[in-house]
Amino acid sequence: MSLHVLPVHGLPEIEAGADLGELIAKAGSFEDGDILLVTSKIVSKAEGRLLRAADRAAAIDAETVRVVARRGPARIVENRNGLVMAAAGVDASNTAPGTVLLLPEDPDASARALRARLQQLTGRRLAVVVTDTFGRPWRNGLTDVAIGAAGLPVLEDHRGRTDTHGNELALTVTATADELAAAGDLVKGKASGIPVAVVRGLPHLVTAEDGDGSRPLIRAAADDMFRLGTSEALRRAVTLRRTIRAFTAEPVDPAAVRRAVAAAVTAPAPHHTTPWRFVLLETPEVRTRLLDAMLAAWQRDLAELDGWDPAKIARRTARGNVLRDAPYLVVPCLVMDGSHAYPDGRRAGAEREMFTVAIGAAVENLLVTLTGEGYGSAWVSSTMFCRDTVREVLELPAGWDPMGAVAVGRPAEPPRERPERSADAFIAVR
Structure with missing residues (x-):
């Protein structure tokens, strides 16, 4: 041939x-x-x-269905025919000045x-x-x-x-x-x-x-494994991160959780410290033993300290079912290794707040990465109300401070759409 x-x-x-x-x-x-x-x-x-257009960007906007990636003024977009390309194919070459070709x-x-x-x-x-x-x-x-x-x-x-x-x-x-x-x-x-x-x-x-x-x-x-550019994919994952309270029975891939933890520990932290530890509860027996002990501690405290009746206690503790129904749990813990000692309570309290903010940033990284892996999650605060119980059941060092628990699994159903939230209400400009 x-x-x-x-x-x-x-x-x-x-x-x-x-x-x-x-x-x-x-x-x-x-x-x-x-x-x-x-x-x-x-x-x-x-x-x-042929279009007379002083503003090429406006012509690109008109032809764009979806922005795939953006870096400065350069855009990779999907046009109405499903083609993913730079500038939606709007071209200013081989055409008269002041015109563009669609x-x-x-x-x-x-x-x-x-x-x-x-x-x-x-x-x-x-x-x-x-x-x-x-x-x-x-x-x-x-x-x-x-x-x-x-x-x-x-x-x-x-x-x-x-x-x-x-x-x-x-x-x-x-x-x-x-x-x-x-x-x-x-x-x-x-x-x-x-x-x-x-x-x-x-x-x-x-x-x-x-x-x-x-x-x-x-x-x-x-x-399409590369449907979005890097920054767009990250923003999409952040937007899609939702609290999921119902999971399928599909097992969670431990490697995916470890990848999420690897992302979590890139969070900023004070004094060049690493104030996070993540306890991965991968066996049903351990999860059940922990949740049963936590439930007993909650029931005792609500009855003795708050004086609640059994019906009210049952309604309150039922919120923890999201942890019991999840096929995988992660318990993030705060450690104060590397923190500065201050003689006065004000500065000591501020020091702990800095470390607490750091673990919040780490957990957010964890949740967003799990979303990118296709998993849903719910960060529940319950372990913070019975820390001694959690440390005892999981045999954790005394300096490991449980900061809630994260339920992980495949969502049982798609989350409901939520409207975009404008940042304006949360911004003060001085």
């Missing part, structure tokens, strides 16, 4: 309303089975997607229409791929990819085939249309004024039907 990638020379500047198929047919010479790689810019120009409104429809027109004019069996330039995660440099297609399958599924050593391929699916787009760009270039290329030698790829277009190339959200 031999493969040729040929530039199509002689196309004029494309204007709105131009018959793009006729212009390409006149400029090139085509054979059955040819695949045309057409730069999206000339498709956009023919379709009148991507074709429906690149697959554009590819189908252009293919039909070219086949009508040339009498040849052709495929059309509309291309645009993308950056790529993990790699430097730009390359052309397919954003619209007609007349060929955009993916080739190798799963179930065997390689030359007899190994069955389990994951390999080739992005054929993207490979073709990149090959075409080798002869089109970025500043050569050659917006169309022909790939010749792959007639078996050209189908009678238009096919599914470029949509199969777009990864579904559920399968």
Whole structure:
């Protein structure tokens, strides 16, 4: 098999309303089975997607469905066609000053229409791929990819085939249309004024039907492990962190909890100390023994110290069921190692407050990271009301001060949506 990638020379500047198929047919010479790689810019120009816009950012906003990542003025976004790319494809190059080009409104429809027109004019069996330039995660440099297609399958599924050593391929699916787009760009270039290329030698790829277009190339959200940029993912995890009180019976992965603890111990702390310890209750027997002892201590104190009747005690202690129903518990403890000793109570109290703030920051890191791992959590204060009992059951050192307990598990149901909370009510500016 031999493969040729040929530039199509002689196309004029494309204007709105131009018959793009006729212009390409006149400029090139085509054979059955040819695949045309057409730069999206000339498709956009023919379709009148030129916009006079002094504010490119506003044009990007109008084309954006979702911001994936942002760094300074640069934005990676998802546009209305599901394409994730820089600036929603809004382009100020190869267009007059003061104007920007938007991507074709429906690149697959554009590819189908252009293919039909070219086949009508040339009498040849052709495929059309509309291309645009993308950056790529993990790699430097730009390359052309397919954003619209007609007349060929955009993916080739190798799963179930065997390689030359007899190994069955389990994951390999080739992005054929993207490979073709990149090959075409080798002869089109970025500043050569050659917006169309022909790939010749792959007639078996050209189908009678238009096919599914470029949509199969777009990864579904559920399968996208990199759906958000770093800071966006962190903000999303913080936003999604909710108190979850009902869990499934699915076991919790201890490695995920350890990763969350590793994030927790990056929290700021006074005097370069590490004032946190995390007790992981991974066995049901230990959890039950602790919760039974805590319940007895609570019932005793509520009756003797507060004078509550049994019904009121039962209602109050029922709040702890979230811990009993969770498949995994974490008990964060405060240690005062490295704290400064002060002779007066005021400064000694402030010292302890600093350490308490530090463990609060650590627990927040823990909860947010668990959310990113797909787990729900509830930070419950109950161990703080019976610290001696907790230390005794868990055999903790005297200096370990339990600061509540965190219930961890898969949420039994999605949390209810909550409205965004404006920061304005919580800010004072001086």
